[in-house]
Amino acid sequence: MAKKVKKATKKEIEEIKHLFLEHYPDSVTELNYRNIYELLVAVMLSAQCTDKRVNIITPALFKRYPDPVSLANADLEEVKSYINTCSFFNNKAKNLIKMAQSVVENYGGEIPLERDELVKLAGVGQKTANVVMIEYTGANLMAVDTHVYRVAHRLGLCDAPTALKCEEELTKKFKTDLHRLHQAMVLFGRYRCKAVKPECDDCFMKPYCKTTESFKV
Ligand code: SF4
Structure with a gap:
């Protein structure tokens, strides 16, 4: 309250x-990323977790799963093993895979660059979508x-x-x-x-x- x-x-x-x-x-954000896929993953991981922790986790994660296709086909337990120092890693691992699967199935493997499309991805809420759009496109969003x-x-x-x-x-x-x-x-x-x-x-x-x-x- x-x-x-x-x-x-x-x-x-x-x-x-x-x-x-x-x-x-x-x-700008303190999360490290090289493209919109990496930004989206980093923002999803950063919920209830510090950017510092996320930046420690992501280099190995992105090396193993460099794009939505590899993440969509990932083994859940293996994804968990890469992110298990992050809070809520069980749910986050499931959501990351589901997000990647919806990107592959519905958007040809490309992360959509529109807020209203981003929120349709599994595990992506309004805040996550807004942060991605703010950072990646400078959209006038809070x-x-x-x-x-x-x-x-x-x-x-x-x-x-x-x-x-x-x-x-x-x-x-x-x-x-x-x-x-x-x-x-x-x-x-x-x-x-x-x-x-x-x-x-x-x-x-x-x-x-x-x-x-x-x-x-
Ligand atoms: S806005 Fe400034 S003065 Fe107010 S609580 Fe925050 S740090 Fe303190």
């Missing part, structure tokens, strides 16, 4: 937006992970009880530059506005901060 915090005013929202874009002008959710609540940008509702609110309020704002809020939340012990002393968002409470999706 989301805690109640004071809402940011329209003026504050514009100033917060400006500050994020100013402080994080060229931010995606809400645990960092974006916490930052949005602390700054009074949303009081939504779910990540999807929070995504809707941020989309409505920010309107443009959503992909850059997404990356900025992820990095801001990961390295400064942390869940535990946020670095508030010299925080550039301090004038807009409503609370240091922790918010979890």
